Structures are given as structure tokens and as C-alpha cells.
Amino acid sequence: MxxxxxxxxxxxxxxxxxxxxDxxxxxxxxxxxKHAQMTKNVFKGIGVGAAGVASIAVMIVTGGRFKK
Ligand SMILES: [Zn+2]
Incomplete structure (x- = not known):
């Protein structure tokens, strides 16, 4: 049925x-x-945010590892 x-x-x-x-x-x-537009914006936001976080993380990691 x-x-x-x-x-x-x-x-x-x-x-x-x-x-x-179909x-x-x-x-x-x-x-x-609408979703595509939003995703684009979100990705843009995440991209900028992630890049910032990544560079901070790298600074912390390298700073901690290589500073004596
Ligand atoms: Zn719909």
C-alpha cells in the first residue's frame, strides 16, 4: 500500500x-x-576564525616547545 x-x-x-x-x-x-548562501557565509566565518585560532595555537605550541 x-x-x-x-x-x-x-x-x-x-x-x-x-x-x-524525482x-x-x-x-x-x-x-x-538560501542554504548555499548561508553555508558560504558560515564557511567564511569559520575560515577566518579557524585561521585565527590556528595561528594562536601554533604560537602557543611553538612558543612552549622551542622556548628554553
Ligand atoms: Zn524549502
């Missing part, structure tokens, strides 16, 4: 748009675009 479970909706809880059966993605087109 075919049930409603065959109907897939956008994974975005605030969207829940019904996706076409749609390959978990999010609808609009959410994917």
Missing part, C-alpha cells in the same frame, strides 16, 4: 514544501539557494 511516506517535503521545518518524486535533494530549490 502506498502511503504518504512517499511524499517528500523540504527538510526545512519552516518550509515543508512538497518536493517532486527530486534528488532534501531541500527545495529556494531553501537550497
Amino acid at each position: 502506498k502511503s504518504n511516506s512517499d511524499i517528500r517535503v523540504c527538510k526545512n521545518k519552516e518550509c515543508q514544501k512538497i518536493l517532486p518524486p 527530486y534528488k535533494h532534501k531541500y527545495c530549490e529556494a531553501c537550497r539557494n
